[in-house]
Amino acid sequence: MTSSAAPTESPGRQPEPGLRADAERNRDRILAAARRLYAIEGLGVSMASVAREAGVGKATLSRRFATREALINAVFADRMDAHTSAVAEALADPDPWHGFTGYIHTICAMQAADRGFADVLTMTFPAAKALETRRAEAYQASVQLIARAKATGKLRDDFTDQDLVILLMANAGVIAATGDAAPDTWRRLVGHLLRSYSTPGTDIPPPPEAPAPTALYRAMVRLTRTGPCTPS
Known part of the structure; x- marks a missing residue:
């Protein structure tokens, strides 16, 4: 008998293309925001300020860049x-x-x-x-x-x-x-x-x-x- 229920996502399954594109857009927005703020104010800018400038939540920023050093590494x-x-x-x-x-x-x-x-x-x-x-x-x-x-x-x-x-x-x-x-x-x-x-x-x-x-x-x-x- 064939089940009609939708299959659950396995741990190794790749995210849907739309999700990947959305994540990439968020990453680009975060990097652009960090570049703007760092260029003007220096590295004293907080991660929260970068998230606000990028228009994303803190959780989204943390998923893309878990630490301040990871963000700095990517920006520079x-x-x-x-x-x-x-x-x-x-x-x-x-x-x-x-x-x-x-x-x-x-x-x-x-x-x-x-x-x-x-x-x-x-x-x-x-x-x-x-x-x-x-x-x-x-x-x-x-x-x-x-x-x-x-x-x-x-x-x-x-x-x-x-x-x-x-x-x-x-x-x-x-x-x-x-x-x-x-x-x-x-x-x-x-x-x-x-x-x-x-x-x-x-x-x-x-x-x-x-x-x-x-x-x-x-x-x-x-x-x-x-x-x-x-x-x-």
């Missing part, structure tokens, strides 16, 4: 690829000093364009395996970049890869503090730092002009109102 995969490519391009430059300074400007500009990425470069996420793998690749390449620049005699012998991390931390801090009140302040910081890293007699352009006092004042007022942003 392309940025980390671009970072790795920037170091590789700098290493390929026939002028090691030009490659070094070009890389510094490129990576700091990437930080300025995306506050979340600025944070990513100065934090570690052990659970985000793919992101950390790309970070390790970029780090190893940057060590070679530093060694090549030193060999030209234009980069100070006492410059280390730790100084590169300090530079990125300083740049992230200036970007977070100035925001849209004085958005190009980071360029002056980087210009001064590159001059301090170079040996006497090295031909290096002067830093851009300092921001107007009124712009810095607006940045200080903004920072007073918002306070330092810490990840949650």
Whole structure:
């Protein structure tokens, strides 16, 4: 005798195509929302804020990305690829000093364009395996970049890869503090730092002009109102 009841879904059965498409749309909406919020506010944005921005429930967000690290890993995969490519391009430059300074400007500009990425470069996420793998690749390449620049005699012998991390931390801090009140302040910081890293007699352009006092004042007022942003 044949039963007319609908078959129950077995544990290994694949979801219906419509369900898969809906899940993919939710994932795309979550990623787009996280990119927008992280770029503007940094990694201090809560998972609840991402869910609201995406127009999904917290449970839906948790199904797609069980942890904050998983979301960050997915959001910044392309940025980390671009970072790795920037170091590789700098290493390929026939002028090691030009490659070094070009890389510094490129990576700091990437930080300025995306506050979340600025944070990513100065934090570690052990659970985000793919992101950390790309970070390790970029780090190893940057060590070679530093060694090549030193060999030209234009980069100070006492410059280390730790100084590169300090530079990125300083740049992230200036970007977070100035925001849209004085958005190009980071360029002056980087210009001064590159001059301090170079040996006497090295031909290096002067830093851009300092921001107007009124712009810095607006940045200080903004920072007073918002306070330092810490990840949650």
